[in-house]
Amino acid sequence: MTDAASIVLPNMAARRVAGTVRAIVRTLLFVLIIVWSAFPILYVVLSSFKQQKEIFKYPPDIIFTPTFEHYMALATKWTGFFPTMANSLIVAVGATLLACAASILSGFVYSRYANRFLAGSVLYLIAIRLLPPIVVTLPLFPVVDALKLSDTHIVLIVLYATFWVSLCTMIMKTFIDKIPRTLDEAAVVDGATTMQTLFRVIMPLALQGVAACAIFVFVFSWNEYLFALIFTTQHAKTAPLIISEVMDAVSGTNWGVLFAGVTVQLLPVTLLVMLAQRFLIAGLTAGSVKG
Amino acid sequence: MVAINIDRFVKRYGALEVVHDISFDIEEGEFLVLVGPSGCGKSTILRMVAGLEEISGGELRMQGVRVNELSPKERQVAMVFQDYALYPHMSVEQNIGFSLELARVPKAEREAQVKRVADILQIGHLLERRPRELSGGQRQRVAIGRAMVRKPQLFLFDEPLSNLDAKLRAEMRGQIKRLHQTLKTTSMYVTHDQLEAMTLADRIICLFDGHIAQMGTPHDLFDRPANVFVAEFIGSPTMNIVPITASKAEGRTVLTLAGGGEVSLPDGTALPSLTNDGNVLAGIRPEHLSDTPTPGATARIEGVIDMLEPLGSDILVTMQVGGATLTARCTDKGQFQAGQNLTLHFDPARLHLFDSKTQMRLG
Numbered sequence A: 001m002t003d004a005a006s007i008v009l010p011n012m013a014a015r016r017v018a019g020t021v022r023a024i025v026r027t028l029l030f031v032l033i034i035v036w037s038a039f040p041i042l043y044v045v046l047s048s049f050k051q052q053k054e055i056f057k058y059p060p061d062i063i064f065t066p067t068f069e070h071y072m073a074l075a076t077k078w079t080g081f082f083p084t085m086a087n088s089l090i091v092a093v094g095a096t097l098l099a100c101a102a103s104i105l106s107g108f109v110y111s112r113y114a115n116r117f118l119a120g121s122v123l124y125l126i127a128i129r130l131l132p133p134i135v136v137t138l139p140l141f142p143v144v145d146a147l148k149l150s151d152t153h154i155v156l157i158v159l160y161a162t163f164w165v166s167l168c169t170m171i172m173k174t175f176i177d178k179i180p181r182t183l184d185e186a187a188v189v190d191g192a193t194t195m196q197t198l199f200r201v202i203m204p205l206a207l208q209g210v211a212a213c214a215i216f217v218f219v220f221s222w223n224e225y226l227f228a229l230i231f232t233t234q235h236a237k238t239a240p241l242i243i244s245e246v247m248d249a250v251s252g253t254n255w256g257v258l259f260a261g262v263t264v265q266l267l268p269v270t271l272l273v274m275l276a277q278r279f280l281i282a283g284l285t286a287g288s289v290k291g
Numbered sequence B: 001m002v003a004i005n006i007d008r009f010v011k012r013y014g015a016l017e018v019v020h021d022i023s024f025d026i027e028e029g030e031f032l033v034l035v036g037p038s039g040c041g042k043s044t045i046l047r048m049v050a051g052l053e054e055i056s057g058g059e060l061r062m063q064g065v066r067v068n069e070l071s072p073k074e075r076q077v078a079m080v081f082q083d084y085a086l087y088p089h090m091s092v093e094q095n096i097g098f099s100l101e102l103a104r105v106p107k108a109e110r111e112a113q114v115k116r117v118a119d120i121l122q123i124g125h126l127l128e129r130r131p132r133e134l135s136g137g138q139r140q141r142v143a144i145g146r147a148m149v150r151k152p153q154l155f156l157f158d159e160p161l162s163n164l165d166a167k168l169r170a171e172m173r174g175q176i177k178r179l180h181q182t183l184k185t186t187s188m189y190v191t192h193d194q195l196e197a198m199t200l201a202d203r204i205i206c207l208f209d210g211h212i213a214q215m216g217t218p219h220d221l222f223d224r225p226a227n228v229f230v231a232e233f234i235g236s237p238t239m240n241i242v243p244i245t246a247s248k249a250e251g252r253t254v255l256t257l258a259g260g261g262e263v264s265l266p267d268g269t270a271l272p273s274l275t276n277d278g279n280v281l282a283g284i285r286p287e288h289l290s291d292t293p294t295p296g297a298t299a300r301i302e303g304v305i306d307m308l309e310p311l312g313s314d315i316l317v318t319m320q321v322g323g324a325t326l327t328a329r330c331t332d333k334g335q336f337q338a339g340q341n342l343t344l345h346f347d348p349a350r351l352h353l354f355d356s357k358t359q360m361r362l363g
């Protein structure tokens, strides 16, 4: 008995120390990552409330009297900014809805049906994403022009959605694959049509996937610059274009206004991600089928 | 009256044929059980009847009408799945009422129907819960409720009890039996558990590798198994089956075991005509072997006790005799000891003989 204890104890102590060291290292790494990723955001947000001359002071002040002058300037001098935010919102919401709707349908098909055509088209779906966007953009220009879609919300909505539908399809397929097929069968026996099965049974259980897709598409569409620059001029212009104009102003970059613009630009995506998180966490399929 | 005709069913997956030309009928109100080992095609046949699996060959008729091309809904079947397949995002009430909702039954009537079913199954107090908040037995009841609420023409069960523990399984088995006695809905029930088949069935179809091994009442299968497969599959503990040689000596029939042991049959025992020069397989159920002679003419067999497995009031006695192993189920009065010599008695009428090559029943 004592023998066993004397063998076990040092071992246990060593293990406990090792466990503590691991926990400390893990915490440090965690803090480092948070600082690393949060620092630029914090820097931008704080700076947007500082006087112009305080922004580049070194070392930076943590405590200062906030000012809203850059936000006022953004609203009065860069009158395009807030209307373009509305455009950004229309385009981002539109693209998100379109991409999600398409991906739910196609993800369901890829998950539940199999044939040679479908197997082949998976490769094609992925391959098209490998091209640099600019390669796709330029040949599109005359097409968009001919369709009289230049400088409309629709062109950006369709482009952004198309750009993401392949990846979102794969995401939805992965999520739907995890839903047991007996649920589909139970629905069919209960008298559901394929569409009813998809929307009443499958989709509510794949909401995590939908939320993930929505975040990807929304954040991308909200921040996208290249397509917006090429295909919009006035009417459908989005907010990132204005932010870049602030940066490239002939009078030199007004950093305070730039930071204010970026801060405003950050708000909706932050809200969306926080909202979508609810779906990302919940494990909804638990308890449906056994084993 | 015949409710369902299964006429020459064939199922192929590509080049692989898993159900071979199977035909049987189900009577109106009958409880038919498909039983057989894993992979023999029970679920496949059930799913072909349900409309979840395409019928590769043959015809399914309900009330005399071909329904091969109809959807499960149009066939008016309801199914209870092995893994329950409850909708996890819906409450118990919504789960049970889903089919009615799809059929656009008005809300008030739907609620009344759900309540009726829930009361029968004693899950009325669980209606607000989600499936994950239920125990296994409760989930099973919800699954049955979901099938019942539609008042189907045909109930299909695919191993509905196999996920439950032994005690709950026995309880639910009783519930299903009682339910069928009340509702009298034609039912087709798949299981690999022979006990479930024996207790529930009006009629059993025993499947082997996509073929029907035997079809009949539980008594038919138990008392007159058509072949070695059914003999071994039905009944627990398993029937003793040993190779023997039957010969006539001085007008009496003597059965010789492969290892030299002998079974003496009483005078005047009539055996069916034997094949392969009397080299046949003999089968006797453990419960038909007894350590005390019963009145009348009994057959005897002598050996040495090898192992004892007490079951409470009964005991399983395993005996070595002439190279063969026999198990007997006897009343336990503490009379047995391993290593003892033992004489077992049985009624020759309980003896089953099978052809050693074709494995088919003789006589």
Ligand SMILES: Nc1ncnc2c1ncn2[C@@H]1O[C@H](COP(=O)(O)OP(=O)(O)OP(=O)(O)O)[C@@H](O)[C@H]1O
Pocket: B013, B016, B018, B036, B037, B038, B039, B040, B041, B042, B043, B044, B045, B192
């Ligand atoms: N989609 C499929 N493709 C190819 N073979 C299949 C397919 N589905 C089933 N099978 C085969 O068909 C045979 C019968 O399967 P089935 O599921 O009907 O067996 P079962 O009797 O229900 O067995 P269990 O008791 O294990 O459920 C098996 O050999 C199985 O491998």
Ligand SMILES: [Mg+2]
Pocket: B042, B043, B044, B158, B159
């Ligand atoms: Mg099965």
